[in-house]
Amino acid sequence: MAPSKLNEPPPSFTTTNLxxxxxxxxxxxxxNNINFGSSLQPRSYEIQGTLPDSKILFTDVTILDSTGQEPYRGDVxxxxxxxxxxxxxxxVDELKQDPDxxxxxGRGRTLMSGLGDAHTHLTWNGxxxxxxxxxxVEEHVLLTARSAQxxxxxxxxxxxxxASAKERLDVVIRDAINAGHIPGPRYLANGxxxxxxxxxxxxxITAYADGPDEMRQVIQHHxxxxxxxxxxxxxxxxxxxVRSAQDCYFTxxxxxxxxxxxxxxxxxxxxxxxxxxxxxxCVKHGVDVIYHASYIDNEGMDMLEKKKDQHIVAPGLNWLIATLNDAAAFGYSHEKAQQVGYQKELDAAIQGLREMHRRGIVVLPGGDYGFAWTPHGTYARDLAHFVNLLDFTPMEAIIAAxxxxxxxxxxxxxxxxxxTGFYADCxxxxxxxLKNIEVLQDHEKLNVIVINGRVHKASRREYLPLPVTGQDSNHHVIVPDYPKVAVEMQKNALFA
Structure with missing residues (x-):
């Protein structure tokens, strides 16, 4: 089929309040208003291996609970x-003394929900x-498990x-995570x-199908x-x-x-x-999750707004930004990226996504990490893009994620x-x-990571006692080094 291509410039969406x-x-x-319908409910997978009587106590943390209310101090x-x-x-006082x-x-640090990515490729290897x-397949399983961790x-x-680069890889990794065999996030698998x-x-890495009948068969297979x-x-x-972002290939x-x-x-x-x-x-026929949506026009925006309780948009914004600004180190120059249209698409996408947010269309972060210039481990870049480019407040970006x-x-x-009652993923x-959204990109600042009530990571500082005399080598400005104190005490004793 001949693709339908948008030849005219994309519309300019403007907001009244700048x-x-x-x-x-x-x-x-x-x-809250999104409603996919109960018949589309995925399995509520559980991760195995957490002991039912295990207890973890966070004291004196700043609780950012993702309900929309302001953070507050407390214990969890x-x-x-x-x-x-x-x-x-x-x-709480009894629990602090309980060896189990x-x-x-916390000492005031922020305790928040674990983050989420709406457009994940675990099988991409950079x-x-x-x-x-x-x-x-053996090497690919190991690479995918590494991405999950x-x-x-x-x-x-x-x-x-x-999307998965091999048709069963996502499924296998999902099941291994849920069985507790490998570390990874809660995962919904694709083919x-x-x-x-x-x-x-x-x-x-593509499953091919032409026409309605063959497409139905491929879906049944997956x-x-x-x-x-x-x-x-x-x-x-x-x-x-050879295939422009403005081309549409489906009928x-x-x-x-x-x-x-x-x-x-x-x-x-x-x-x-x-x-x-x-x-x-996607909007007309009910595709649930729309990735990118860069070249949406006024008609499409109106259609999406009318059905905004049935669709989520996940733009994968970092792909556009990184392809323009970071790909040169891998041989794809900024000039080349501009020439083929990435600057044009980024400009159009930013305008469209701002308008979606203004109209109450749900936009979620995440997408296309695992390429050479969108490496695994840099996922929280998208949250900063939401704040810096899409008019999200830091709280809105965190709630989205x-x-x-x-x-x-x-x-x-x-x-x-x-x-209370929620799974302990934090x-x-x-x-x-909320003051510096980019702190979520710094792995050193993610001091403790808990999933399903189990500690996946705890930084060294969590196991260090508060500085006491003789244990700090005079590094602490308040607590002196014990041996020097001892010498002074001995002198005082001699001359007493």
Missing amino acids: SPYTGAPRNVEYI LIVGERIAEVGVVPN VRVFH GDLNKLGDLG CYLDSGYTMCFGA KEMARRDGDLVAG VNLGVDQIKLSMSGEEITE DEETAACVQEAHSLGRRLCAHARARDSVKM TAGVAKLFMREHELGKIS ILVDGDP
Whole structure:
């Protein structure tokens, strides 16, 4: 089929209020209103291995609970897999003395929900995606397991799979995480992204299908493999230089067939949809999660606003920014990126995404990490982009990455907040992300990471006692070194 290409410049979305927003977080309501429908509920996977009688106590922390209220000081008790008490822990003094309770002294540091990524590629390895299809499955499993641990090391406890380079890899890694065999985030798995034969982006990692009937068959195949959602590759990508981001390769009939088949089997769809027409098809036919949406036009924006309770947009903004600014070190110059259209797309995407946020359309961070210039471990860049480019407040960016991704998991009642009864997935941050959102990019500042009530990481400082005389080598400005004190005491004793 001939792609539908947008030849005219994208529309210019303007807002009436250009001053920074300082009020209560707007996206709490937007996120709460999302309703995918109960028939699309994924399995509520549980991670095995947490002892039911284990206890973890965080004392004197600044609690950023992702409900939208301002942070407050208090204590948090975790029992087994879940949070038992928040704010005031009734028997806190007894718990501090209990040798079976693991105690972390917050000293005012920020305790918040683990972060979430709405567009995850665990199987991308930072190298040549074209070679991933040929990579031995044994090596590829190890690389994917390493990516899963890297997400957790980075404070990410929820990841929504956006495509797998091999059709079962996401599923296998998800199951290994849930079995407690390997460290990683809570994960919803995808299969290979599905594309028409004249519309693929990376041949070696694509499942091909042309026409409604074959697309239904590919979706059935992926469901039988055990995936949680299915990815459509509906538009092009500028870096290919043969398939523009403004090209749409799917027809209305194909998109409608994919949605009907996936939804009838209880699976949601996500789509690589940069082009104007691909975004409209997603909204018209009910593709649940829209990736990128860079070239949305006024008509598409109006359509999306009318159905904003049924769709989530995950733009993967860092891919555009990094391709323009960081890819030169890997041989793809800034000039080349501009020439093929990445600056144009970034400018269009920023305007469109700002307008979505203004209209109450849910926009979530995450996407396309695992390329050479979007390396694993740098996922929190997207939160800074939301604040610096999309008019999100830091609180709104954090809510999107916590409560918002929990909503995408359809588990907002037990994930994504520091709240009684919720799963204990949390991070202790040495800093205030509301004042400096970039602190979440600094792994050294993520002092403690907990998932499912188990400590994945605790920095060395958590095990150091408070400085006392004789144990600090005079490094502490208040507590003197014990041997020198002893000498002075001995002198005083001699002359007494």
